[in-house]
Amino acid sequence: MSTESASASVLNINALFDNPLFAGGIGLASLGAVAAFARKGAIATLGAARRRLLVNVEISKQDPAYPWVLAWLSQPRENLGFITSRLTRIHNLSVITTTASRTGANGPAHAHFFLQPGYGRHIVKFGSAYIAVNREKHNTANMNTGEPHEIVQLTTLWAHRHVFEDVFSEAHRLAAKASEGKTVVYSARGMDWVPLGDPRKKRPLASVILDEGVKEAVVDDVKDFMERQQWYVDRGIPYRRGYLLFGPPGSGKTSFIQALAGELDFSVAMINLSEMGMTDDKLAYLLTKLPKRSLLLLEDADAAFINRRQRESDGYNGATVTFSGLLNALDGVAAGEERIAFLTTNHIDRLDPALIRPGRVDLMLRIGEATRFQAARMWDRFYGDVDEDHSGRERFLGRLDELGLFGKGPDGKPSHRHTSTAAIQGLFLFNKNEMNGAIDMAEGLIPKKFEVGEAIPEGAIKTPA
Ligand SMILES: Nc1ncnc2c1ncn2[C@@H]1O[C@H](COP(=O)(O)OP(=O)(O)OP(=O)(O)O)[C@@H](O)[C@H]1O
Ligand SMILES: [Mg+2]
Secondary structure, rough: OOHHHHHHHHOOOOHHHOOOHHHHHHHHHHHHHHHHHHHHHHHHHHHHHHHHHEEEEEEOOOOHHHHHHHHHHHOOOOOOHHHHHHHHHHHHHHEEEEEEOOOOOOOEEEEEEEEEOEEEEEEEOOEEEEEEEEEEEEEEEEEOOOOEEEEEEEEHHHHOHHHHHHHHHHHHHHHHOOOOOOEEEEEEEOOEEEEOOOOOOOOOOHHHOOOHHHHHHHHHHHHHHHHOOHHHHHOOOOOOEEEEEOOOOOOOOHHHHHHHHHHOOEEEEEEEEOOOOOOHHHHHHHHHHOOOOEEEEEEEEHHHHHHOOOOOOOOOOOOOOOHHHHHHHHHHOOOOEEEEEEEEOOOHHOOHHHHOOOOOOOOEEEOOOOHHHHHHHHHHHHHHOOOOOOEEEEEHHHHHHOOEEEEOOOOOOOEEEEOHHHHOOOOHHOOOOHHHHHHHOOOOOOOOOOOOOOOOOOOOOOOOO
16 A cells, blocks of 8 residues: 555656546657658668669769760650650750851851750650669869869669660760761860860861872871781780871971871870970870870970970970970880870971880871972862863962972072962962962962061061951
8 A cells, every 4th residue: 555655656657647638748759759760761761772773873074975975865855755755854954155166257156055954853764764864063173174073873773774785875876976077186184185176077188288109108007007906916016106297387297197087087186295284294194095096196296305495585484394204105114005196396306316216206207398299289179170271280380480489490490498388278268269369479478587676568468358
């Protein structure tokens, strides 16, 4: 009796439970606990189910497939049903704008807007599979370029996992189609190769006119090299070939390499050695990770040999690539295994013989001042259809002879005067449909020499109307 009364006085539990308010409270609390527990359980089960039932593919911005996949996502899709078309609408877009100047002198620029799925979540349908897309920007950035890291995540059902293979091959096929007939030019940005602008239309090899046999010699050599990979591998020789094109400005060196890349269906990876900020380390690193199927183009190779030059009055500090840096990048231990390199220079005399060694430079070619052969071929390309009997061409060549522009005066003595193919092209462009105009203005092909301090005579610089 006494115990009973004690427990009742300390914890009158029975009485408490008899209290309907208290009992209701406990009931609610336990319901809440059960609900919270169930929620946790559901989340965990969902997470597990997600892991078991879904597949994720993450593509980072650094991966070459990144722009392909984005472009693939922006493809218009046809024949979607009512619900699907509503479900897969992309509400969040980002734009990439490219501009190109309109043909014609001062017209406004053409702008081309390309819409891509923006950041956030989207749903697309591919075949019978739905794919959830999540494009995210991270708050970390690429140390080289300063660009924030980005990823695209594709998620689909485990049962549909094989759809990714098709997605990637489709994205790649689209990208390949977009650059079909085009040459991609890569340049170095930071420590990465990035496409320089949009892919350019392939330049036909026939549009570059070099002296007799020169073009064929290089093209044959490159093609022969490309067929011999196994031969190099079998003999343990690095599969590399180097060409040095030298000669005066405007002789078609760069144009030729670009056209050759088009012919071989290669891209061009270009580095200007005289560029500020190009260092030995950077050069060596870039050369180890050249884009696949590309011709390496090292412009102004002489820059590496004059870098000891002091800072000049215009603030130009000289290039920062050194001679040994260039040699090491070309065939040091870290040099890439496979490579076709073209070096160009206007100043062959400044190069060091060490550069011209098999493995670094295997073939040296002078692409010189315009010859009679080139002038004739260029004439035919421009006026071939209006000058059917070639009389115009003969008059033009006769005029150039008279002006002594092929190195010899009319009397057969050296004239020490030459012109460049770029200048001839300029003259023809100026007189597009008028071959007589080109003959009359041929005097303009005489190279002008500017002395420091010399006043430019009035009327010497004409701008095309
Ligand atoms: N041999 C050529 N055949 C056709 N076009 C030419 C030729 N040489 C020059 N050109 C034209 O002249 C311009 C300049 O040519 P390019 O840039 O190829 O010269 P380059 O030899 O690389 O000059 P630089 O040494 O100054 O870099 C281009 O528009 C090109 O089309
Ligand atoms: Mg050039």
